[in-house]
Amino acid sequence: MAIPRAAKTQRRTRIQEEKEEQILEAALDVFSVSGFRGSTIDQIAEVAGMSKPNLLYYFRTKEAMHRALIDRVLDTWLEPLRAFDADGNPESEIRSYIRRKLEMARDFPRESRLFANEMLQGAPHVEDELKGPLKELVDEKADVIRSWAKAGKIAKCDPYHLIFSIWSTTQHYADFDVQVRAVLGQEHAGPGRFEDAARFLEQLFIDGLKVKSVPNAS
Amino acid sequence: MAIPRAAKTQRRTRIQEEKEEQILEAALDVFSVSGFRGSTIDQIAEVAGMSKPNLLYYFRTKEAMHRALIDRVLDTWLEPLRAFDADGNPESEIRSYIRRKLEMARDFPRESRLFANEMLQGAPHVEDELKGPLKELVDEKADVIRSWAKAGKIAKCDPYHLIFSIWSTTQHYADFDVQVRAVLGQEHAGPGRFEDAARFLEQLFIDGLKVKSVPNAS
DNA sequence: TGTAATGTTTACCAATCGGTCAAATTATCG
DNA sequence: CGATAATTTGACCGATTGGTAAACATTACA
Secondary structure, X not given: OOOOOOOOOOOXXXXXXXXXXXXXXXXXXXXXXXXXXXXXXXXXXXXXXXXXXXXXXXXXXXXHHHHHHHHHHHHHHHHHHHHOOOOOOHHHHHHHHHHHHHHHHHHOHHHHHHHHHHHHOOOOOOHHHHHHHHHHHHHHHHHHHHHHXXXXXXXXXXXXXXXXXXXXXXXXXXXXXXXHHHHHHHHHOOOOHHHHHHHHHHXXXXXXXXXXXXXXXO | OOOOOOOOOOOOXXXXXXXXXXXXXXXXXXXXXXXXXXXXXXXXXXXXXXXXHHHHHHOOOHHHHHHHHHHHHHHHHHHHHHHOOOOOOHHXXXXXXXXXXHHHHHHOHHXXXXXXXXXXXXXXXXXXXXXXXXXXXXXXXXXXXXXXXXXXXXXXXXXXXXXXXXXXXXXXXXXXXXXXXHHHHHHHOOOOHHHHHHHHHHHHHHHHOOOOOOOOOO
């Protein structure tokens, strides 16, 4: 008698690990393009090279697949922000944060699109994570940025909107990849576009956040 | 005998205009949230308050609805960029471009999400528009920005990535609205968030694009 | 007013959807 | 090996999908 998801043995089989990995990989392919509603189990099954009932042996529902995917990807996705160091040099911290986010857009575009799809649909599956852990993390880092501004290390600015703008500019290269490539044209849409973007964004944010010398200040 | 879409009379009836408007309005509601694949004619029909066959009397297929919607919205969406004036003052041109894009994110979030959805899915329905009219428009404005930089009116920068960064930062407030609200929390997620964003972005882009005084230059 | 064109609805279709089931196959291990 | 548990599959289910046909209702206009 087959009991789904290894209820008996507790420990996960080698096959289980492999197949679940294989399924989530395919699910990422599909969900990241079509979103939850627009994706079908059959599509995922075909990409995974498995039969539909076989997928449903490892994940009981389409929602369970999506859920597992989100859970697995969420941590990775927030890692760069966690690395944001209060004790570091503001300029280099911001610079390397932009770099890392841009690298993620380049190396994990599907993960970026998965979240983008989720956001567009009103985050029906992750709203709790947004209001909980994400908000707390951003609040913490916003404090860091605010303290930098207070110490005169960077210009005074709204730390939340600074974080938003770094998120949006970097993720843009994953989420709107088609548009970026179309506009840049064949000559400039090569792999070098990420380097160009990095140079521009670093310049923009570093210079844009430099403390303004106020003539009439002491 | 009913012939869809007024093939006989050539001229469009009052009813046709009203109903087509009504349908596209509902279609925008639905498509902008769930994307093309994730949306159903039944959903649109329900939102429009009409029966499904009645929708299909005005638009022969789901694709036709989506197509009509995209066509209608595309022009509006690019209007702010068209208004970008080569003869104007760079600082105020960029400032007002950001303002206008931010106002559109506030006032037409569905239109923004419609395009975002389309981009995420690889632009299967608008790739031609991207590579044609959009690229030409951006090329033209990029030239303007480049000439400003050459004239020493703004810092030297990649004009394409500048445009991308303005697009992404402003549209973020429409496309990722849920996330923005969740992170800002109840206190700061009110209507004022657009003003806060405008202030921050103007500061960022204006200061970030100021010409750097190079000490060792003549 | 009459009538032809336009607009709307009910009933329906084949295809696809998420998901189940039982039978068949394969892996594990004493 | 044998047997038991784990895995895989084909056949199938009711609901939903995009779309059609034809009867019915309404409008426009001579």
